Amino acid sequence: MKNQIRGMRIIVANTYEEMSKKAATIVASQVNLKPNSILGLATGGTPVGMYQELVKMYEDDEVDFSEVKSFNLDEYYPIDRTNDQSYYYYMKNNLFNHINISEDNINIPNGRAEDIEKECYEYDHKIYNSGGIDLQVLGIGTNGHIGFNEPDLTFESGTHKVKLDEETIKANSRFFDSIDEVPKEAISMGMKTIMQSKKIVLLANGEAKAKIIDKMLFGEISPNVPASILQLHPHVILILDKEAAEYIQDKI
């Protein structure tokens, strides 16, 4: 099933594997059409399958990342790069170590930055100076966060330090040995940068995401559901599996 709501094209895949393949094909096509693409990349459990597909495509000579630049959405704070729960480690492990992207072209907020303001300012400038993000990959938190932009009273525009929600800490504790080990803060790209991306692909799978997908698409646009602002973006591809699409099936 395929459908369109405002600037959002919705694709419902039958399985997680199908969702991951479709997303990987979109990313690879972007790179093939523009070899020096600027990619915005996401972490979390959702895009792991997409990264596996991209690695396969690279190994099969279907895509070349040698000129690609990447900017990740976020990083925990504080965290060392060597910590296997850092997003730096995640990206190396799931993607960068297996493809031919140049180390110099990888950008992830520094989870040990001493001067946070400087780190955030420089991150935004680097994105801006590179020409902006061509394709941004997003996941979504059960509370509607994108990157680590948590529900709030206002939309935060630039890269900034965030205090993580209890819900997020709980959800992400599944990756850590205990909930106490989950960092309480993070550095996240802001909503303005995400919204300025030329194209966005948002992935969601599983029934835990069904409610928030419905709210994001059909609810009020509000910083209380950060992803709802995507209703205003002209070029979003939403790829869901059947479970995540449960509440919107009849509306699209």
Ligand SMILES: N[C@@H]1[C@@H](O)[C@H](O)[C@@H](COP(=O)(O)O)O[C@@H]1O
């Ligand atoms: N900061 C990340 C987000 O970028 C991610 O999209 C979201 C969903 O994670 P998951 O894909 O594991 O459900 O939460 C994490 O905390």
